[in-house]
Amino acid sequence: MKTKIRANWSHAVLVCRKCSKKLTKKDLGFGPDDKPLAKALRAELGAGKTRKAAVGVIEVPCLDICPKRGVVVIDSRRPEEWRILSPDAPFDTEVETLR
Numbered sequence: 001m002k003t004k005i006r007a008n009w010s011h012a013v014l015v016c017r018k019c020s021k022k023l024t025k026k027d028l029g030f031g032p033d034d035k036p037l038a039k040a041l042r043a044e045l046g047a048g049k050t051r052k053a054a055v056g057v058i059e060v061p062c063l064d065i066c067p068k069r070g071v072v073v074i075d076s077r078r079p080e081e082w083r084i085l086s087p088d089a090p091f092d093t094e095v096e097t098l099r
């Protein structure tokens, strides 16, 4: 049995699924098409869920921060610094910090 599996990810971005769902219910989203955050990030970063993507963008369960108007995100390169991405902030700027 293999114990190591090679992946192309340079880093992973964890996105709270529940935060995203709450914004979707309010008709709020990210990027030019107001998509859920994980989908918008995958499109902008050329990222994906599979190990062949350059960056992993993975939705995770609630992280117990639960902002009223934003999505909690963790960049695996800076796990000590959790962020809240707001649909009101410029998406391009937010994406650059996760690239």
Ligand code: FES
Binding pocket: 016, 017, 018, 019, 020, 062, 063, 064, 065, 066, 067, 072
């Ligand atoms: S709903 Fe996203 S942190 Fe709780």
